[in-house]
Amino acid sequence: MTGASQAVGSVVHGSVLIRSVRPYGEGDPVDVLVTDGEIAALGADVDAPDGIDVIDGEGAVLLPGLVDLHTHLREPGREDTETIRSGSAAAALGGYTAVFAMANTAPVADNSTITDNVWRTGREVGLVDVYPVGAVTVGLEGKQLAEMGMMASGAAGVRMFSDDGKCVSDPLLMRRALEYATGLGVLIAQHAEEPRLTVGAVAHEGPMAARLGLAGWPRAAEESIVVRDALLARDAGARVHICHASTEGTVALLRWAKEQGINVTAEVTPHHLLLDDSRLQTYDAINKVNPPLREERDKIALRQALADGIVDCVATDHAPHASQEKCCEFAQAKPGMLGLQTALPIIVETMVNPGLLDWRGVARVMSERPAEIVGLTDQGRPIAVGEPANLTVVDPNTPWVVHGRELASLSDNTPYESMSMPASVVATVLRGVVTAHAGEVTR
Ligand code: DOR
Ligand code: ZN
Numbered sequence: 318m319t320g321a322s323q324a325v326g327s328v329v330h331g332s333v334l335i336r337s338v339r340p341y342g343e344g345d346p347v348d349v350l351v352t353d354g355e356i357a358a359l360g361a362d363v364d365a366p367d368g369i370d371v372i373d374g375e376g377a378v379l380l381p382g383l384v385d386l387h388t389h390l391r392e393p394g395r396e397d398t399e400t401i402r403s404g405s406a407a408a409a410l411g412g413y414t415a416v417f418a419m420a421n422t423a424p425v426a427d428n429s430t431i432t433d434n435v436w437r438t439g440r441e442v443g444l445v446d447v448y449p450v451g452a453v454t455v456g457l458e459g460k461q462l463a464e465m466g467m468m469a470s471g472a473a474g475v476r477m478f479s480d481d482g483k484c485v486s487d488p489l490l491m492r493r494a495l496e497y498a499t500g501l502g503v504l505i506a507q508h509a510e511e512p513r514l515t516v517g518a519v520a521h522e523g524p525m526a527a528r529l530g531l532a533g534w535p536r537a538a539e540e541s542i543v544v545r546d547a548l549l550a551r552d553a554g555a556r557v558h559i560c561h562a563s564t565e566g567t568v569a570l571l572r573w574a575k576e577q578g579i580n581v582t583a584e585v586t587p588h589h590l591l592l593d594d595s596r597l598q599t600y601d602a603i604n605k606v607n608p609p610l611r612e613e614r615d616k617i618a619l620r621q622a623l624a625d626g627i628v629d630c631v632a633t634d635h636a637p638h639a640s641q642e643k644c645c646e647f648a649q650a651k652p653g654m655l656g657l658q659t660a661l662p663i664i665v666e667t668m669v670n671p672g673l674l675d676w677r678g679v680a681r682v683m684s685e686r687p688a689e690i691v692g693l694t695d696q697g698r699p700i701a702v703g704e705p706a707n708l709t710v711v712d713p714n715t716p717w718v719v720h721g722r723e724l725a726s727l728s729d730n731t732p733y734e735s736m737s738m739p740a741s742v743v744a745t746v747l748r749g750v751v752t753a754h755a756g757e758v759t760r
Contacts, residue, residue, distance in 0.1 A: 329443060330354030331706075331750035334365040338374025338710060340700040342676035349379065351706040354748035359702055370751060372744045374710050380680050382414025382707035382745065383661065384687040384696050386506070386584055387481070387560060387632035389653065390416075390447070392438070393431065394423025398728045399637040401435065405444035406725035407635070407657040409752040412709035412742040413445050415688070415696045416657075420452040421482040427452035427463040429471035436473035443760055444752045448691070451475040453494050453505060457483050462494060469501050476691050479506035481560055482607075484542055486512050491546060495555035504691060506558040507546050509567070510608065514538035519648050521609040525594040531647060534609050536564040543567050547574040547581050558690060559583040561634050563608040565618035572627050582690050584632035585619050587663035588654055592616075592732060602643050602650030603732045606636070609652075623682055624673040630686040633660045637728035655731045658724050661711060662738035669713070670739065684709075710743040717741050725758070 330353045337346040340359075348363035349356060358364075365371070385408065391399035401418070408416045418435055420426035426435060432449040439447025451468040455461045457480045468475040478498060485491045485507060498505045515538045520526040522533025543559055547570065550557040562571065562583045574581045588606060593616050596604040604610060622628040636653025643650050664683065668674040674682065680697075688697025698704045716737050721729030745753040752759055 328748065329750050330748050333370045333372060333746060333749060333751055334363070335372045335374045335379065335708070335710060338377050338379040340379045341680060342378040342713070346374070351746065351749040354706055356700065356702050356704050356706050359700070372710060372751065372754065374743065376714060377710045377712045377743050378676050379700060380412070380676065380709045380711060381684040381697050381700060382709050382747065383412045383683045384693065385413050385416040385633050385635070385657065385660070386477070386630065386687045386691065388416040388418055388635045388657065389421065389637065390418040391422065391637055392435070398639050399726055401438045401447060402442045403725055403727045404635070404657070405439065405442045405447060406758045408445040409745045409758050410725050410742060410756065411657040411659070412661050412711060412745050413657060414707040414709070414745060414747045415446040415448060415693060417448045417450050417477055417691070419481045420450050420479060421457060425452050425456050426450065427455050427457070429464070429467045429473070432468045432475050433472040444758055445747065448477070449473050449475055450481070450506070451478045453478045453480045453485050454490065459483065459485055459487055459490065462490065462497060465497055465503065466501055469503050475503065477504045477506055479508065479560065481506065481508045484508050484510040484512060486542070488545060488549065492549050492553060495549055495553045495557060499553060499555040504556055504558050506560050507542065508560050509539045509542035509546065511538045511541050514541070519605065520597055521594045521611045523594060523612055525597055529597060529600065531597070536566050536611070539564055539608055540566040540570055543570045547579050550581060551577065551579045556580040556582070561586050561589065561608055561632065562619065562628055563589050563611050563615060565615045568618045568622040568627055571622070575627065582629045584630050585623055585628045586632060586634045587656060587660045588732065590616060590620055590623070590667040591663050596732065600647050602645065602647045603654065603730060605647060605650050605652050606654055607652035620667055620673055623668065624678070629690060630682045631660060631664055632687065633657050637726050638730050639728060643730045653730070655721070655724060655726050655728065657726070659719060659731065659733050659738060661742060662740045665713060665740040666738070706746055706749040708746040711740055712743050713740045715741040
């Protein structure tokens, strides 16, 4: 199903009718008519043009299309593990209409040639809007600022910069990056990890790592950078975004910083909301991730923080790795796990089903807030007539079982193998074009 479509430059606008769906899971079901990329009508028994593609939304919830601020697409350089095409397919199947592709590619996305290429390839694939994240420092080496201005003013219009995978640990360099970013009106996203405290670390520092004989990654490695960067942002009048918050202490520091009026935002991953370090007992490196899976109390604090808005949004940190990089000794394995196709059902499991968030809340943390944080004006919009039709149809009552090999990613490093997920994405719509439907991508 492709929808009646019309090319506008490289952007395609489509038309589709979504029948009998409940926006935000509220009220009676309505029909949603989309024409030329916009919501044209919304109500009971909407008249639709003959021949228009129809999606049956019976029993399903309609959300604004999901926005992921933290995805690793591995192109250029590691196309054996993911490409912009395969990652875009995973995103569309997961309900995403926009993803931010991290800069730790090979070569690093620290210049506009690479960021513009990632952006263009994303557009050509057309399954999701791919926004490249530029590196803060040349080669992610933490020594010299990258040409952020060139990347911001290129075709991709880069709006977020991060050395993710590595922390911008030099405080003076981070200060300069925040000042420079403020002038450019772009966002710095920090992977908060004081590297001197994590030398050799492979797991959360706590009783589990001690028992297993694994070198520990202390909470303070994250928290010391969170508070440092909040203070730097305060003094520079800058904004800073904290990637994948993982500890109870980070939550307390974010609360404090927000109370001070400091412009700090933060994301949490689905895996830090669902899993904890009890998973490590088998030494299976599928559970190795950075920051590491923490303890039960961190998980509980993160869930509450997401419900309260102290943590602003959910971001996947989708991190594909080849099987030889995961099926090896724990200490040698690469950190990271797949996330795009399992994020929404995990939020249903950890936040909606326990009553911490309603569907409005899901729209807020998975679409509206991430779009606001990076200033996207066509994503995270209200479901209303005249708005761009970036939409996700989710069936909260159809469970499915995860099998890594069946996911769209070129890698299969999911920690959720054989686990049942409580909700399914029925369809994803990007500017009126159906990008995924019934478990298949359409392009
Ligand atoms: O687990 C992780 N994997 N954390 C990161 O910060 C980087 C990512 C990756 O690139 O694999
Ligand atoms: Zn990271």
